Amino acid sequence: MSGGKGIRARARAGAFGGHMWGRRWTSDLESGVTRGEAYLARKAARADRVLSLEHAGRSVRCDVDGSRPEPFTVEFTFAPLDAADSDALRTALRREEGGVLGALAGNFSDTVGFLLLPAVHGDTSYSCRCPVQPGPCLHVLAAAYIMVEWWDARPDVMFALRGLSAEHLGAVLRGGDDDEVSVDLEEALWGTEPVLPTVPSPQPAGLEDLLDAPVTRRLAAATTNDPLEQLRVVADLEDFLDAFGRYRPR
Numbered sequence: 511m512s513g514g515k516g517i518r519a520r521a522r523a524g525a526f527g528g529h530m531w532g533r534r535w536t537s538d539l540e541s542g543v544t545r546g547e548a549y550l551a552r553k554a555a556r557a558d559r560v561l562s563l564e565h566a567g568r569s570v571r572c573d574v575d576g577s578r579p580e581p582f583t584v585e586f587t588f589a590p591l592d593a594a595d596s597d598a599l600r601t602a603l604r605r606e607e608g609g610v611l612g613a614l615a616g617n618f619s620d621t622v623g624f625l626l627l628p629a630v631h632g633d634t635s636y637s638c639r640c641p642v643q644p645g646p647c648l649h650v651l652a653a654a655y656i657m658v659e660w661w662d663a664r665p666d667v668m669f670a671l672r673g674l675s676a677e678h679l680g681a682v683l684r685g686g687d688d689d690e691v692s693v694d695l696e697e698a699l700w701g702t703e704p705v706l707p708t709v710p711s712p713q714p715a716g717l718e719d720l721l722d723a724p725v726t727r728r729l730a731a732a733t734t735n736d737p738l739e740q741l742r743v744v745a746d747l748e749d750f751l752d753a754f755g756r757y758r759p760r
């Protein structure tokens with residue numbers, strides 16, 4: 511029960527997460543518990559009792575400090591986007607001012623957020639190894655609050671959780687119907703019909719050029735007014751572009 515050794519919640523009061531889609535998602539989970547239980551879960555998140563957060567594929571696993579010596583493990587699993595939502599997402603992303611890179615850096619409208627984050631009751635599957643089942647329990651809610659704050663900092667993860675890794679995102683954008691599309695993401699980004707018109711074409715001279723581009727700074731500025739946060743956005747983008755730099759179509 512000792513607090514203070516887990517992931518630090520940013521929201522010391524009020525709602526968790528800075529976006530409508532995140533708040534809608536936690537509200538949906540809260541609809542399955544009493545107000546008192548939701549209060550205790552918020553308190554647990556703020557007492558840093560979510561000890562860990564691990565992401566793999568479409569799942570997130572958190573250990574949450576509970577009433578027993580060993581923490582309880584909470585696991586969320588997100589469904590892949592279905593065809594209708596893929597269509598809607600493709601349309602929405604094409605309307606986004608910052609394009610795909612902007613969206614991956616968190617510069618996307620609530621429409622995209624709502625599509626990525628299912629929030630109708632029962633859409634999010636979760637489990638907890640505590641005795642309060644079927645839940646949602648305090649541990650699931652506390653982990654959900656920390657996850658929403660994590661998505662604020664790592665919006666790219668929201669795409670990954672819906673099965674939209676870099677290669678699949680390319681398929682969605684190109685409107686491919688095939689399940690297994692060999693996606694040429696370089697073509698999507700730098701090719702003759704780039705999704706992002708502001709990206710140098712046909713090949714950037716180097717990542718440095720891309721990162722120095724005014725578009726990157728504008729992107730960071732659009733995401734947040736905090737200069738430190740802007741630096742972090744650029745750093746995240748750098749990681750992302752670095753990963754892209756290593757990607758080669760098979």
Ligand SMILES: [Zn+2]
Nearest residue numbers: 638640647649
């Ligand atoms: Zn539990």
